Amino acid sequence: MGNNQKIGSTEEKILEAAKKVFIQKGMYGARMQEIANEAGINKALLHYYFRSKDQLFEAIFQEAFTEFIPKAFSVFHSKKPFEEKLKLFVSNYIDVLTANSYLPIFMLNEINQNPDRLGHMVNMMGIVRDKVSVELKINEEEGRYRAMDTVQLLSLVIGMTLFPYLAKPIIKGAFSLDNETFHAFLEERKILIPEIILNYLKIKN
Amino acid sequence: MGNNQKIGSTEEKILEAAKKVFIQKGMYGARMQEIANEAGINKALLHYYFRSKDQLFEAIFQEAFTEFIPKAFSVFHSKKPFEEKLKLFVSNYIDVLTANSYLPIFMLNEINQNPDRLGHMVNMMGIVRDKVSVELKINEEEGRYRAMDTVQLLSLVIGMTLFPYLAKPIIKGAFSLDNETFHAFLEERKILIPEIILNYLKIKN
DNA sequence: GTCTATATGGCGATAGAC
DNA sequence: GTCTATCGCCATATAGAC
Known part of the structure; x- marks a missing residue:
């Protein structure tokens, strides 16, 4: 545990973006594409770091x-x-x-x-x-x-x-x-x- | 205007079911299929009475x-x-x-x-x-x-x-x-x- | 690790028979 | 009015190149 991910790392960018979109749209209203855009990365990377939308949501x-x-x-x-x-x-x-x-x-x-x-x-x-x-x-x-x-x-x-x-x-x-x-x-x-x-x-x- | 639909009419059954499902799952979490099941009718009938999911939601x-x-x-x-x-x-x-x-x-x-x-x-x-x-x-x-x-x-x-x-x-x-x-x-x-x-x-x- | 391209499934919506 | 069957899209998820 512990927050020793580098600031600005991809994982952290994803978490920031996901937090923003999930909080605004809720679990079902949120779109993986929108999270990817918000994070400035590709949609597939989301699945590389967090297996599924559910798991990403749970992390947030x-x-x-x-x-x-x-x-x-x-x-x-x-x-x-x-x-x-x-x-x-x-x-x-x-x-x-x-x-x-x-x-x-x-x-x-x-x-x-x-x-x-x-x-x-x-x-x-x-x-x-x-x-x-x-x-x-x-x-x-x-x-x-x-x-x-x-x-x-x-x-x-x-x-x-x-x-x-x-x-x-x-x-x-x-x-x-x-x-x-x-x-x-x-x-x-x-x-x-x-x-x-x-x-x-x-x-x- | 006016609530003079027959009690138990299809339209009212749909509204009851939609209310239940929308309130429980929200606009994006709700499924037209689930509303249809809950109302005991077919999915196509929902679109016959209310053109779209959006309009059904708005009614509720x-x-x-x-x-x-x-x-x-x-x-x-x-x-x-x-x-x-x-x-x-x-x-x-x-x-x-x-x-x-x-x-x-x-x-x-x-x-x-x-x-x-x-x-x-x-x-x-x-x-x-x-x-x-x-x-x-x-x-x-x-x-x-x-x-x-x-x-x-x-x-x-x-x-x-x-x-x-x-x-x-x-x-x-x-x-x-x-x-x-x-x-x-x-x-x-x-x-x-x-x-x-x-x-x-x-x-x- | 990061990307492009594609598979897979599900959902809203429609067509058309009855 | 009500049904079955199906279309077309879009979202999640994966394959595979770099």
Whole structure:
């Protein structure tokens, strides 16, 4: 393992091109010819490096899974206080998503069409839930937070954070936001989302 | 216009089958043969009723758009107080989604791959935003709510509500929820989501 | 490793009998 | 309206020269 392919190597050019086309068109909409064009090479070379379209797709999909998701959830493994973790997660997640804005809808769609692809993600999310559970419990027992189900909390935060990327064309179209305004809209959520959640969790004196 | 095709007519059987297959596999993953099998008829009949695969797809897509979306957002045209509208919207939206749980990921994905398909939705969402804006403004001026951007509010509520349907296999898999538990999880959100939003909006005395 | 040329199969679409 | 048979294309995949 390890990313010690030369930068600019043919294999890497193929992976870049395939990522772009697969994410844009999906597994069935993508064409091997288009990937070859995008990579500036011949169609037959794709089969030389990756035996089939399926295997090329799987390489892209797994790469997204093993790099993207862990990066987004890494904060939960730190030792910071819960409120800080929450703020950092949202902020960090928004940055990662902004840099890969077409990845989420692609991944969700492919997982829905073939749930077998879930793989390791299941374990990772389970660990995140357990860690968050412990912190919620402590805060609850010490009278700072109200009781709240961890799965609800996580899915609310992730839902709020992720949605603008999934519905980007709808939001931009329906509310006539240009790129700059849309970006500002996303940035604002780094503050807004933790604020809303913490405001609900915290018991007022 | 008008749904006065006989129930069980060939055309309706085709539409049912096409809806099922297109939603499951997407535009490019779907096969005309599979739709024909699902409808219990011959492949050639599909072309007799709908000239091409594209036109059949468009029929399905537009039906989802013109029935599903307006139903979900109809509450905002009523005269109830804002808090009630919010609660009804979330509750009603969850019911509509539960009855069509594979529709959202399908629609979002197809819109992302071809944003031209947005069509009328743009106008409808614009109207919803304007109505909500007015109500937020009144509540703000009368000192009950803090100031909040309408697009943020709408996208937070929709994001929280929609997300479990988009990530259904992930949530069920990662947190090992069976069907019953997952359904209870969804029901709980009818209360939770409005509570969180209103708790944030309302200014405490 | 990289290319051109070609094989192979599948899919959307049509022709034409009934 | 509904079927069977078939066309024509295009996409994946392979063969084989360089």
